[in-house]
Amino acid sequence: MKGILLVNLGSPDSTSTKDVRKYLDEFLMDERVIDIPYWKRFLLIKGIILNVRPKKSAAAYKKIWWDEGSPLVVISERFAKKVATKVDIPVALAMRYGSMSIENGIKELADQGVDEVLLVPLYPHYAMSSYETVVVKAEQVIAKKHAQMSMDVLPVFYNEKNYIKAMSTNIQNHLNGFEYDHILFSYHGIPERHILKSDTTQSHCKIDGSCCEVASEAHKTCYRHQCFETTKEIVKELDLKEGSYSNSFQSRLLKDPWLKPYTDFELEKFPEEGKKKIAVITPAFVSDCLETLEEIAMEGKEDFLEAGGTDYKHVPCMNDNDDWVDVMVTWINNWNQKIK
Numbered sequence: 034m035k036g037i038l039l040v041n042l043g044s045p046d047s048t049s050t051k052d053v054r055k056y057l058d059e060f061l062m063d064e065r066v067i068d069i070p071y072w073k074r075f076l077l078i079k080g081i082i083l084n085v086r087p088k089k090s091a092a093a094y095k096k097i098w099w100d101e102g103s104p105l106v107v108i109s110e111r112f113a114k115k116v117a118t119k120v121d122i123p124v125a126l127a128m129r130y131g132s133m134s135i136e137n138g139i140k141e142l143a144d145q146g147v148d149e150v151l152l153v154p155l156y157p158h159y160a161m162s163s164y165e166t167v168v169v170k171a172e173q174v175i176a177k178k179h180a181q182m183s184m185d186v187l188p189v190f191y192n193e194k195n196y197i198k199a200m201s202t203n204i205q206n207h208l209n210g211f212e213y214d215h216i217l218f219s220y221h222g223i224p225e226r227h228i229l230k231s232d233t234t235q236s237h238c239k240i241d242g243s244c245c246e247v248a249s250e251a252h253k254t255c256y257r258h259q260c261f262e263t264t265k266e267i268v269k270e271l272d273l274k275e276g277s278y279s280n281s282f283q284s285r286l287l288k289d290p291w292l293k294p295y296t297d298f299e300l301e302k303f304p305e306e307g308k309k310k311i312a313v314i315t316p317a318f319v320s321d322c323l324e325t326l327e328e329i330a331m332e333g334k335e336d337f338l339e340a341g342g343t344d345y346k347h348v349p350c351m352n353d354n355d356d357w358v359d360v361m362v363t364w365i366n367n368w369n370q371k372i373k
């Protein structure tokens with residue numbers, strides 16, 4: 034029997050510093066997230082980061098936490114529930130990190146008789162720290178515990194027409210009546226070296242980004258290229274004028290260079306460039322989470338207004354809206370009807 038496993042990133046169990054430390058420990062010890070030799074990662078994470086970061090992150094989580102729990106988890110659950118009512122095969126939800134493990138998600142499906150699974154990483158773009166780590170983890174669990182199970186993986190959907198349409202409709206609905214002079218497409222950042230590591234040709238990608246417009250096999254796994262393509266497609270769909278939008282990358286951690294330009298620097302610069310009314314869109318996230326609700330909707334707004342901006346709007350993610358649910362249902366049905 035066929036079944037679906039939706040996988041998002043995951044959150045701590047609560048906003049206590051202890052739970053946040055446990056979550057960050059699992060997250061940051063992932064070799065695809067902090068990609069340095071194990072002993073160095075161990076010393077850096079356990080010796081330094083886990084002594085300071087959990088308290089700071091816990092304070093940020095407290096600002097956005099809902100009565101029902103983490104927004105990312107609650108929204109993902111609502112989304113999964115809606116999808117499940119519209120397809121006729123089992124649907125399970127798991128998280129890459131935290132208590133709702135991929136192992137439990139696969140077991141939940143196996144217990145219902147599923148032996149052919151479609152893995153759906155809930156990320157539009159390929160990055161070793163997001164999409165790839167979900168796929169590798171699921172492969173490991175299946176090889177170790179469910180050898181009879183076969184797995185397909187939903188490809189990244191950064192330029193898929195249904196996703197672009199649903200994103201664009203969501204943006205239009207939320208911008209309704211909001212007057213802006215600039216739209217910022219802010220994507221989650223990654224360290225620059227990840228771009229080089231994910232280059233399957235080992236020669237195409239360049240740190241300066243000059244490669245992203247030149248067609249290449251490497252773009253199948255190039256996060257930056259895929260982000261730029263998402264923007265281009267949404268711009269086409271919404272008929273935005275050249276110069277009225279730009280891209281940036283948010284959520285840096287540690288001191289090494291990440292993809293540029295940095296969202297926080299852009300927000301502080303915009304008012305002096307005459308961009309005083311802005312809308313911020315976060316297409317790397319299909320559901321709102323700490324990085325959109327706190328970093329963009331709260332911190333970003335504060336920084337922008339302090340720098341002289343006057344109007345600021347964060348466009349919420351698609352979350353569990355019906356267009357997005359229908360897009361997922363279409364992809365699932367297409368897979369379900371495919372004859373091998």
Ligand SMILES: C=CC1=C(C)c2cc3[nH]c(cc4nc(cc5[nH]c(cc1n2)c(C)c5CCC(=O)O)C(CCC(=O)O)=C4C)c(C)c3C=C
Binds near residue numbers: 044045156160163322
């Ligand atoms: C080296 C560190 C990190 C990389 C690389 C990274 C890539 C990456 N992350 C997401 C999506 C999300 N990240 C979220 C939170 C978050 N991310 C990092 C670090 C890296 N992410 C940390 C330490 C945290 C935790 C919070 C904090 O301490 O700042 C979230 C939100 C989770 C939530 O509970 O709401 C998401 C979603 C992507 C898509 C990505 C690569 C493209």
Ligand SMILES: [Fe+2]
Binds near residue numbers: 221284
């Ligand atoms: Fe992240």
Ligand SMILES: [Fe+2]
Binds near residue numbers: 239243245246258
């Ligand atoms: Fe590139």
